[in-house]
Amino acid sequence: MLLSRVAERVYWQARYLERAENMARLLHVFSALQLDLPKGTKLGWQSLIQITGHGTYFSTKYKQENERNVVKFLLSEKNGISLVDMLVSARENARTTREIMPTEAFELINGLYHFARDHAEKGLHRAERNNILEQIVSRAQQIGGLLSGSMSRDEAYSFVRLGRSLERADMTTRIIDVDAQKLMPQLEVQGAEPEAREPYDNILWMNVLRSSSAYQMYRQHVQERVNGADVAKFLLQDEQFPRSAAHNLTTLTKVLAKLPNSGKVTWQVNKTRRLVRDADLHGLMQRGLLEHLDQVQQEIGKVHYKIADTWFLPSK
Amino acid sequence: MRVNWKTYNPRPFFDEIISSPGYARKPAKKLASYLRSLTHEELLQKKTAAELAIKAMGISFTVYSDAGNIDREWPMDIIPRLIAGSEWDQTSKGLRQRLAALNCFINDIYNQQKILKDKVVPAELILNSGNFRKQCLGMKPRYEVWAHICGTDLIKGESGQFYVLEDNLRVPSGVSYMVENRRVTKRTFPELFADNYSIRPVADYPAELLDMLVSLSPRQVKHPEVVVLTPGVFNSAYFEHSYLAQRMGAELVEGGDLIVENDKVYMRTIAGLSQVDVIYRRIDDLFLDPLAFRKDSVLGVPGLFNAWKKGNVALANAPGAGVADDKIIYTYVPKIIKYYLDQDPILPNVPSYLCIDKLQRQHVLENLDKLVVKPANESGGYGMLIGPQASRKELAEFRRRIKADPRNYMAQPLISLSTVPILGDRMVEPRHVDLRPFVLQGEESYVTPGGLTRVAMVKGSYVVNSSQGGGSKDTWVVDNA
Numbered sequence: 135m136l137l138s139r140v141a142e143r144v145y146w147q148a149r150y151l152e153r154a155e156n157m158a159r160l161l162h163v164f165s166a167l168q169l170d171l172p173k174g175t176k177l178g179w180q181s182l183i184q185i186t187g188h189g190t191y192f193s194t195k196y197k198q199e200n201e202r203n204v205v206k207f208l209l210s211e212k213n214g215i216s217l218v219d220m221l222v223s224a225r226e227n228a229r230t231t232r233e234i235m236p237t238e239a240f241e242l243i244n245g246l247y248h249f250a251r252d253h254a255e256k257g258l259h260r261a262e263r264n265n266i267l268e269q270i271v272s273r274a275q276q277i278g279g280l281l282s283g284s285m286s287r288d289e290a291y292s293f294v295r296l297g298r299s300l301e302r303a304d305m306t307t308r309i310i311d312v313d314a315q316k317l318m319p320q321l322e323v324q325g326a327e328p329e330a331r332e333p334y335d336n337i338l339w340m341n342v343l344r345s346s347s348a349y350q351m352y353r354q355h356v357q358e359r360v361n362g363a364d365v366a367k368f369l370l371q372d373e374q375f376p377r378s379a380a381h382n383l384t385t386l387t388k389v390l391a392k393l394p395n396s397g398k399v400t401w402q403v404n405k406t407r408r409l410v411r412d413a414d415l416h417g418l419m420q421r422g423l424l425e426h427l428d429q430v431q432q433e434i435g436k437v438h439y440k441i442a443d444t445w446f447l448p449s450k
Numbered sequence: 451m452r453v454n455w456k457t458y459n460p461r462p463f464f465d466e467i468i469s470s471p472g473y474a475r476k477p478a479k480k481l482a483s484y485l486r487s488l489t490h491e492e493l494l495q496k497k498t499a500a501e502l503a504i505k506a507m508g509i510s511f512t513v514y515s516d517a518g519n520i521d522r523e524w525p526m527d528i529i530p531r532l533i534a535g536s537e538w539d540q541t542s543k544g545l546r547q548r549l550a551a552l553n554c555f556i557n558d559i560y561n562q563q564k565i566l567k568d569k570v571v572p573a574e575l576i577l578n579s580g581n582f583r584k585q586c587l588g589m590k591p592r593y594e595v596w597a598h599i600c601g602t603d604l605i606k607g608e609s610g611q612f613y614v615l616e617d618n619l620r621v622p623s624g625v626s627y628m629v630e631n632r633r634v635t636k637r638t639f640p641e642l643f644a645d646n647y648s649i650r651p652v653a654d655y656p657a658e659l660l661d662m663l664v665s666l667s668p669r670q671v672k673h674p675e676v677v678v679l680t681p682g683v684f685n686s687a688y689f690e691h692s693y694l695a696q697r698m699g700a701e702l703v704e705g706g707d708l709i710v711e712n713d714k715v716y717m718r719t720i721a722g723l724s725q726v727d728v729i730y731r732r733i734d735d736l737f738l739d740p741l742a743f744r745k746d747s748v749l750g751v752p753g754l755f756n757a758w759k760k761g762n763v764a765l766a767n768a769p770g771a772g773v774a775d776d777k778i779i780y781t782y783v784p785k786i787i788k789y790y791l792d793q794d795p796i797l798p799n800v801p802s803y804l805c806i807d808k809l810q811r812q813h814v815l816e817n818l819d820k821l822v823v824k825p826a827n828e829s830g831g832y833g834m835l836i837g838p839q840a841s842r843k844e845l846a847e848f849r850r851r852i853k854a855d856p857r858n859y860m861a862q863p864l865i866s867l868s869t870v871p872i873l874g875d876r877m878v879e880p881r882h883v884d885l886r887p888f889v890l891q892g893e894e895s896y897v898t899p900g901g902l903t904r905v906a907m908v909k910g911s912y913v914v915n916s917s918q919g920g921g922s923k924d925t926w927v928v929d930n931a
Contacts, residue, residue: 135719135720135721135724136719136720137701137703137707137717137718137719137720138707138718138719138720139703139704139706139707139718140701140702141720226683229508229683229692230683230692232508232692232693232696233678233692233693233695233696233700233701233702234696237696240508241506241507241508244506244508245506248505289720393720394720394721394722395720395721395722445720447706447707447718
């Protein structure tokens with residue numbers, strides 16, 4: 135039976151790895167997006183900082199929320215938040231669970247960490263950045279593939295899935311939250327007429343989809359053209375799409391069914407699921423989306439605490 | 451860079467590969483000519499490939515330093531060391547004999563103490579030893595074996611014969627590097643395996659270890675719960691703890707994962723408490739259980755010692771086993787072998803002088819600049835004096851220490867360690883080596899083919915400890931070469 139301490143480390147390793155991948159995706163999409171915007175439009179780089187929830191910390195270190203500072207803060211800096219530091223944490227958790235994970239898993243995570251560390255500085259330059267971020271995403275996916283192709287469906291794998299699914303659900307809601315609420319006004323300030331703004335709105339929502347690798351699937355499964363309400367609905371409520379909040383919450387219930395003493399956690403996940411499922415997004419789009427997303431994030435946070443209470447070693 | 455054996459001069463030392471410039475010893479002939487055939491680019495490429503493999507495989511060890519603990523890549527030289535199969539078979543017999551006798555000795559010390567009553571070993575040496583645990587008196591572990599895992603340090607002197615330098619019966623480390631070094635060499639020199647040499651495999655060590663540990667289980671169940679107890683991720687040997695747990699399919703636990711209830715040991719799992727049968731502990735005796743030993747230990751498990759004494763859990767190695775790896779007791783091992791087994795020792799000790807004996811002490815004090823002085827129970831090469839390389843101040847300091855506490859010191863002539871070539875930056879050069887084979891004893895016994903070869907990477911140095919800049923080599927026991 136899996137040790138509580140090991141369960142905790144496996145869970146965090148999966149969360150950090152997923153978070154690093156998401157961060158790479160976000161930086162990648164944002165960097166591409168700015169090429170599509172009209173000249174003179176300022177891209178809201180600060181919204182990337184807000185996704186992480188570390189705006190205050192950022193402002194103690196930097197005066198300007200410009201591309202260079204934001205990318206540095208999120209990609210390479212030693213601050214416990216950057217992509218490289220997430221990989222440090224993922225690697226450390228992987229290093230301390232080597233006895234139960236496939237040998238190659240540590241080797242790949244270790245390789246990804248070395249790659250990111252060695253290339254992060256170069257990633258500050260636009261020319262190199264895309265290539266580096268793409269490689270990070272692809273290596274992170276390779277690790278996910280390795281785990282799913284080589285780990286028995288035992289308790290350790292369950293904790294990998296718990297960490298990964300919870301992180302995905304969390305990240306997806308953060309992306310919608312920030313992009314929907316913060317990017318739009320940012321463009322409005324530029325003073326464009328509503329009609330002139332429209333193509334850029336579309337681009338922004340496409341950006342939201344792309345940062346979750348969801349553009350193509352949205353196109354195939356949603357008949358509507360890209361628009362805010364439908365994108366948010368797709369990313370929150372679509373059961374089929376693997377990065378949507380609904381899909382990941384459902385995955386959690388399936389994983390939990392196989393774990394011992396999972397009652398309280400399952401209860402909390404189901405509560406969160408109902409909240410996500412029953413929301414009227416077209417209505418919320420007009421009013422209240424921000425509050426709704428905040429509430430969802432709080433419930434997701436509670437899922438984590440229930441997991442820790444139930445299975446991890448009590449903190450000393 | 452090309453390998454040129456004609457300019458390789460190991461003299462005045464015994465080199466295990468090259469007997470004199472241009473001439474390879476018999477088992478090493480194919481290796482020597484193969485290395486000579488490599489171009490500069492090939493050599494460089496192989497060296498880099500090995501370094502990359504070590505990095506990619508995450509083979510590391512931890513160095514304690516003022517700037518915090520650093521996880522460093524394991525230093526390995528790519529040229530393997532060769533030992534002929536026939537020589538090894540004899541050495542291996544000697545190692546088993548030695549561990550069998552040492553286990554008889556430990557069991558006797560904690561029970562009848564016949565050897566003390568017969569005055570073969572002076573009682574005061576044992577009872578005053580820092581490694582004697584009076585709490586263990588009266589205990590009889592399964593098979594009467596206390597030291598289940600032993601790392602015996604061997605050296606070769608000018609004659610090329612193996613001597614035993616010390617027995618490590620507490621928590622010897624290094625075996626994972628032995629296994630990993632082989633993995634790296636297979637990647638680096640695939641062409642030398644099978645086609646050219648029959649090399650005895652080392653990869654099955656974790657399986658042998660698991661079999662031995664399972665044989666210790668007090669509960670007779672099909673799959674006893676075996677765990678590896680580590681002080682944690684900051685320990686210098688953490689890589690190895692994790693490695694062995696992984697290869698055995700055992701749980702790697704820290705003190706906080708275990709709890710004792712009703713003198714039984716349990717681990718905390720996601721499904722609640724689960725009973726533990728065998729603990730391969732990589733924590734020193736004194737930190738095992740704050741109730742039995744050091745009260746300030748946060749690494750240990752309260753109540754663990756009692757659970758062991760009641761026979762509800764097996765500990766490998768048993769607490770108290772270190773009483774036999776004291777460097778003073780070492781000098782008695784030939785007598786111990788004779789006493790319990792009525793055999794002559796197959797492997798010789800390095801001749802030693804005991805400072806507690808008046809005449810021997812006088813000899814030591816008069817010849818301090820020619821001798822190596824060792825304290826009774828330090829490890830890792832710490833607290834030693836190498837007379838010929840010491841300053842006058844150091845010599846005076848040791849003279850003072852020996853007089854103040856003669857029980858704590860022994861001295862040996864400086865053995866000129868044998869050499870093996872390493873691939874330096876520009877050429878092959880001789881460097882001093884030792885060898886740590888690992889011996890297991892449970893229901894049956896087992897010796898690793900070869901062991902971990904440690905190399906003093908600095909020219910002329912005898913210090914092979916990785917914590918002090920030493921490196922390592924893959925060690926091949928080869929048949930019919």
